[in-house]
Amino acid sequence: MANVTLKSIRKTYENGFQAVKGIDLEVADKEFMILVGPSGCGKTTTLRMVAGLEEITEGEMSIGDRIVNDVAPKDRNIAMVFQNYALYPHMTVYDNMAFGLKLQKTPKTEIKERIEKAAKILGIEALLDRKPKQLSGGQRQRVALGRAIVRKPEVFLMDEPLSNLDAKLRVQMRAELIKLHKDLQTTFIYVTHDQTEAMTMGTRICVMNEGNIQQVAEPKTIYNHP
Numbered sequence: 479m480a481n482v483t484l485k486s487i488r489k490t491y492e493n494g495f496q497a498v499k500g501i502d503l504e505v506a507d508k509e510f511m512i513l514v515g516p517s518g519c520g521k522t523t524t525l526r527m528v529a530g531l532e533e534i535t536e537g538e539m540s541i542g543d544r545i546v547n548d549v550a551p552k553d554r555n556i557a558m559v560f561q562n563y564a565l566y567p568h569m570t571v572y573d574n575m576a577f578g579l580k581l582q583k584t585p586k587t588e589i590k591e592r593i594e595k596a597a598k599i600l601g602i603e604a605l606l607d608r609k610p611k612q613l614s615g616g617q618r619q620r621v622a623l624g625r626a627i628v629r630k631p632e633v634f635l636m637d638e639p640l641s642n643l644d645a646k647l648r649v650q651m652r653a654e655l656i657k658l659h660k661d662l663q664t665t666f667i668y669v670t671h672d673q674t675e676a677m678t679m680g681t682r683i684c685v686m687n688e689g690n691i692q693q694v695a696e697p698k699t700i701y702n703h704p
């Protein structure tokens with residue numbers, strides 16, 4: 479079970495700026511939750527706190543039934559995919575995907591199995607020996623997803639993963655991510671400022687503004703009112 483629970487979560491940065499102002503949010507197990515809202519409203523900060531990449535100033539964060547405030551990112555059973563992919567340029571696709579598993583001391587044969595399976599799901603089997611610079615934008619994004627999938631995370635965090643792709647590819651990747659969510663049966667939390675993405679991909683949408691949550695509802699409730 480990997481529901482994600484935020485209780486009165488607050489983030490004040492070192493300069494005193496309050497980016498997240500005490501929010502409550504319950505993301506259900508296997509849900510596809512979208513965080514949406516204008517630039518600067520606190521979406522990325524919230525996601526980074528779930529990942530453990532940003533310290534929580536106040537409040538309680540749980541993944542499953544475990545409070546994770548003091549749990550390191552690598553021990554959270556989450557994976558995060560970023561806008562800029564953050565692939566290691568000097569490593570092959572295979573080694574990029576293997577990197578996190580090697581750190582976890584996963585046996586080599588299992589690493590190979592997991593990578594081959596993920597590569598098949600994403601249609602990148604033929605690219606495993608390439609370096610990132612030999613890939614198109616869409617292929618790089620698939621590798622970034624692959625690197626996350628092989629970790630078998632309970633929770634998938636994505637921060638505008640499609641925003642660097644051209645419009646046509648974005649539409650295609652939207653459909654692929656919806657399918658991926660179905661196939662993996664894991665909890666997704668997905669940050670975007672794109673209304674079409676929010677509307678078409680999420681099971682629910684959390685609308686943020688100026689560090690607060692304004693509304694949490696199904697897409698049709700949010701976008702279909704007159």
Ligand code: ADP
Nearest residue numbers: 491493495497516517518519520521522523524
């Ligand atoms: P969003 O993802 O919704 O665009 P962010 O979570 O990135 O918003 O940022 C929320 C607010 O916090 C913004 O006003 C941003 O400038 C500010 N912020 C982000 N990181 C820092 C930081 N390290 N120090 C101070 N302020 C920050």
Ligand code: ADP
Nearest residue numbers: 529531550551552553556557558559578581582
């Ligand atoms: P270090 O500088 O010691 O690598 P990090 O905090 O960058 O410390 O990473 C520690 C471990 O946390 C990594 O080896 C990785 O397994 C995990 N980790 C870091 N960032 C993420 C992320 N975005 N998603 C999932 N796991 C992460």
